[in-house]
Amino acid sequence: MLSDWFSDNETLIQAALAGALLAYSFQIALRAGVFTLGGVGFWAIGGYTTAYLVTEREWATVPAIGVGLLLSAVIGLGLALVLGRLRALYLAMATVAFVLLVQIVAINWEDVTGGAGGLFGIPVTVSTTQVFLVVLVVSIALVFFERGARGRTIEAMRLDEQLAQSVGIDVVRERHLIFVLSSVLAALSGGISAVMFNTLAPEQAGFHLITDTLMMVVIGGAAAWWGALVGAIIVTWLPELLRFAEDYRQIIEAAIVVLVIVYAPEGIVGLVRRVRGLLSGRRPPTATPFADIAAATSPDRGHSQPEAELPPAAGRDPRPATQARNPD
Amino acid sequence: MAESMLSLDDVKVHFGGVRAVDGISIALEPGKLYGIVGPNGSGKTTLINAISRLVPLTDGTITFDGTVVSRMRPFQVSREGLARTFQAVRLLPTLTVRDNVRVAVDRMRDGDGGRRGRWRRTPAERNRAENATDVALERLHLTQLAGEYPENLPFGTQRRVEIARAIANRPKLLLLDEPIAGMNREERTEIAEIMKSLRDDGLTQLLIEHDLRIVLSACDHIFVMNFGKCVADGPPRETAARPEVQEAYLGRKHDGGA
Numbered sequence: 316m317l318s319d320w321f322s323d324n325e326t327l328i329q330a331a332l333a334g335a336l337l338a339y340s341f342q343i344a345l346r347a348g349v350f351t352l353g354g355v356g357f358w359a360i361g362g363y364t365t366a367y368l369v370t371e372r373e374w375a376t377v378p379a380i381g382v383g384l385l386l387s388a389v390i391g392l393g394l395a396l397v398l399g400r401l402r403a404l405y406l407a408m409a410t411v412a413f414v415l416l417v418q419i420v421a422i423n424w425e426d427v428t429g430g431a432g433g434l435f436g437i438p439v440t441v442s443t444t445q446v447f448l449v450v451l452v453v454s455i456a457l458v459f460f461e462r463g464a465r466g467r468t469i470e471a472m473r474l475d476e477q478l479a480q481s482v483g484i485d486v487v488r489e490r491h492l493i494f495v496l497s498s499v500l501a502a503l504s505g506g507i508s509a510v511m512f513n514t515l516a517p518e519q520a521g522f523h524l525i526t527d528t529l530m531m532v533v534i535g536g537a538a539a540w541w542g543a544l545v546g547a548i549i550v551t552w553l554p555e556l557l558r559f560a561e562d563y564r565q566i567i568e569a570a571i572v573v574l575v576i577v578y579a580p581e582g583i584v585g586l587v588r589r590v591r592g593l594l595s596g597r598r599p600p601t602a603t604p605f606a607d608i609a610a611a612t613s614p615d616r617g618h619s620q621p622e623a624e625l626p627p628a629a630g631r632d633p634r635p636a637t638q639a640r641n642p643d
Numbered sequence: 644m645a646e647s648m649l650s651l652d653d654v655k656v657h658f659g660g661v662r663a664v665d666g667i668s669i670a671l672e673p674g675k676l677y678g679i680v681g682p683n684g685s686g687k688t689t690l691i692n693a694i695s696r697l698v699p700l701t702d703g704t705i706t707f708d709g710t711v712v713s714r715m716r717p718f719q720v721s722r723e724g725l726a727r728t729f730q731a732v733r734l735l736p737t738l739t740v741r742d743n744v745r746v747a748v749d750r751m752r753d754g755d756g757g758r759r760g761r762w763r764r765t766p767a768e769r770n771r772a773e774n775a776t777d778v779a780l781e782r783l784h785l786t787q788l789a790g791e792y793p794e795n796l797p798f799g800t801q802r803r804v805e806i807a808r809a810i811a812n813r814p815k816l817l818l819l820d821e822p823i824a825g826m827n828r829e830e831r832t833e834i835a836e837i838m839k840s841l842r843d844d845g846l847t848q849l850l851i852e853h854d855l856r857i858v859l860s861a862c863d864h865i866f867v868m869n870f871g872k873c874v875a876d877g878p879p880r881e882t883a884a885r886p887e888v889q890e891a892y893l894g895r896k897h898d899g900g901a
């Protein structure tokens with residue numbers, strides 16, 4: 316019975332697994348306050364590299380994907396160096412430009428990418444179970460990544476970059492690292508997708524993949540690794556579940572996103588934590604990367620964040636208000 | 644004279660036309676508690692920002708424990724052993740009190756050149772970091788509150804968490820930007836006692852504070868700033884009593900700022 320369900324839904328399961336890897340790529344960057352959407356570009360780089368090596372060069376799957384990861388790591392580092400000073404929306408826009416650039420290359424480099432029509436008949440060389448295991452391993456790695464010193468470092472980088480520096484965190488280096496990790500995860504998703512779905516076309520690696528993946532992270536929540544996984548499952552199944560709505564499907568999808576953003580800005584992770592907090596009587600605040608990012612749209616190193624006024628308190632000397640712009 | 648813990652040589656920080664810090668030359672001896680007083684906008688915070696490297700210097704040299712740090716990045720001076728607090732409390736809301744302190748010792752390593760960020764720490768190093776966190780929490784009377792989140796704590800307690808974070812990594816120099824502003828009388832006295840006991844342990848401190856009563860009772864030496872310049876310095880009581888200091892500090896004559 317379970318295996319029936321499994322084979323009936325195999326394509327969706329595969330899509331959710333690939334989606335989860337890409338959502339992880341986005342999530343890891345957003346949690347560290349690195350608002351890059353370049354993951355979709357690296358998804359394409361990983362995908363085309365793998366497809367090309369497996370199809371044209373008859374490479375084995377694992378080394379082919381490995382080359383895609385390596386290439387993405389190098390390009391990711393290059394991108395991090397070039398865009399290093401950009402923050403928040405400026406970085407988001409620059410990385411969207413990168414995605415579109417990769418897409419244009421994919422359309423025009425016909426020998427390798429098959430041009431606008433894309434590649435067909437890529438040999439399917441991975442099983443759903445294997446991909447599931449990859450996602451499992453990555454998830455476990457992320458559990459360790461978000462715990463302990465690294466988890467605290469990530470929180471500090473996102474919430475207060477200046478503070479992070481003042482406690483000894485090399486923010487520039489950490490951001491480069493995050494860029495590279497995020498690129499590699501995205502390339503893994505792309506590489507696996509190529510040899511799981513046997514076609515790959517430039518139109519897949521465009522703006523709608525960015526919005527789908529952001530939806531996964533928003534709906535699932537970014538405060539814990541499993542938010543991306545849950546978000547990937549929901550966003551992948553949503554069109555199925557909403558099939559009855561026919562032409563109104565997209566409108567309903569959009570409405571769901573709006574409702575989540577308004578009423579559960581921390582996604583499902585936030586909801587679960589809130590319920591757990593109510594039960595235990597102690598409410599831990601959760602992370603909302605988007606809110607933090609919106610609050611810090613300074614393009615250069617965050618040096619000129621607006622300063623919060625000192626809270627009024629009894630026994631304080633009456634003095635004129637301090638100017639609100641010093642970075643202290 | 645003993646070698647300085649910190650020396651500033653003609654340090655200037657200008658923001659466009661605003662000469663926030665305009666030629667400060669001071670030296671701090673190790674193990675003393677120094678105070679900076681001066682009216683609002685006189686450049687006290689900017690001076691601390693310059694020392695902790697959060698703002699670029701327009702001119703001048705900063706030497707910290709024998710090392711020129713004027714061109715370093717903030718995390719580098721931090722790893723050299725400089726810690727600071729902020730005028731507005733800056734805690735990480737998603738972390739517990741304990742983790743807010745712990746974040747400052749995560750890079751603590753055995754051996755000296757070792758305040759470098761690395762992936763893995765040895766169990767001994769992790770232990771040391773845990774202990775350092777415990778000690779700092781204890782010192783600021785926060786042990787009972789270690790599991791709380793900052794937003795559930797009163798303002799004065801949040802300030803104490805900031806100080807705990809700043810001392811956790813056993814810095815050589817601690818810069819405190821109005822650490823007791825917004826606290827009640829009792830809390831102020833408590834923090835002043837903690838600063839004095841840190842001084843007795845040999846920690847050099849530079850304290851910005853408006854409450855003259857605290858500055859006079861706690862500090863060994865004060866600097867008076869006005870319009871980005873150091874207009875007087877010396878032992879607290881005598882210095883504060885000087886007429887030009889009274890005038891600068893009360894800001895009567897030059898109201899309206901730089």
Ligand SMILES: Nc1ncnc2c1ncn2[C@@H]1O[C@H](COP(=O)(O)OP(=O)(O)O)[C@@H](O)[C@H]1O
Nearest residue numbers: 638640641642658663683684685686687688689
């Ligand atoms: N980042 C900045 N950009 C521009 N002007 C600044 C900045 N930081 C401080 N200032 C200005 O420098 C002067 C000194 O400010 P500050 O150092 O905060 O004084 P204090 O801490 O003594 O109250 C003020 O006029 C302030 O407006």
Ligand SMILES: [Mg+2]
Nearest residue numbers: 643687688730
């Ligand atoms: Mg100030």
